[in-house]
Amino acid sequence: MLAVVPPPVTVRVPAKVNLHLAVGDLRSDGYHDLVTIFQALSLTDEVTVAIADDPGVEVHGEGADAVPTGASNLAWRAVRVLAEHVGRDPDDPKVRVVIRKAIPVAGGMAGGSADAAATLVGLASLWRLEISRDDLATLAGKIGADVPFGIYGGTALGTDRGDRIVPVLSRHTFHWVLAFDRRGLPTPEVFDELDRLRADGDPPRVGEAEAVLEGLASGDPRQLALLLGNDLQAAAVSLRPNLRRTLRAGVNAGALAGMVSGSGPTCAFLCTDGDAAVRVAAELAGAGVCRTVRVAQGPVHGARVIGTEEAP
């Protein structure tokens, strides 16, 4: 009798922007304590997981050449972590992962973390596991600090390393323009640069997360625009001074506010509505300050199965 091989599973997973990112001190484990508010955006990667005799990771699309496909790939770490958790052999999981990228690589939008979150959700379906989203998020935290948020999506408060997630009810949609820089920026370098800036002086720190939560609840992008803040911005701009020009160009193009997304170098611009975002994107694209411009809205849901291909 032929064994029935389950069909491949495809998962769509969002990028994130941090509306608020307060960075505390460097801890002994190499991480910083964070208080952050994430929002998931309609800029998504798609990840397909399939049973295969030739295991491994394949990456296509935006920035694919810069993504490692070996053991350091976060999606592959997700395969190993889940295999171990359910008693499968992590060294021979018989799984192939195909990633189609639209989220910029090393862009401060948690693209690699999103792919890991999608892999967990996809494998849970492929392997027909009875596992809750909360349990997947706990496993996700072992892969990287931004991975648990990719499981939930929406809008959420993150504390500890950013991996302790509390969903925030947000009934309003916000409109964003994203400016991708020409090269990525490694997250650890940006945190190191912030530590260096803080050792040398006293760069300004963002205020309290509560005000941002109130801005979100108001649904008024003008109010929210005044409250956006990111402690990593000074460090990202210090490493990439050209970002100053990008941020200025977005606001000159009509955005309500611009900020570096996470550790950068992607810049995120909050706009009044969808039409304004399209106008800002067009003008920013013409300003020659960045590689590519995208329009997105948030919040959107987290990693979610969008289809299974029935085997022929």
Ligand code: C5P
């Ligand atoms: O967990 P993840 O691998 O995504 O983190 C990448 C790097 O970013 C860490 O190794 C650390 O240098 C920095 N980081 C940090 N504090 C955090 C999250 C990330 O210093 N809360």
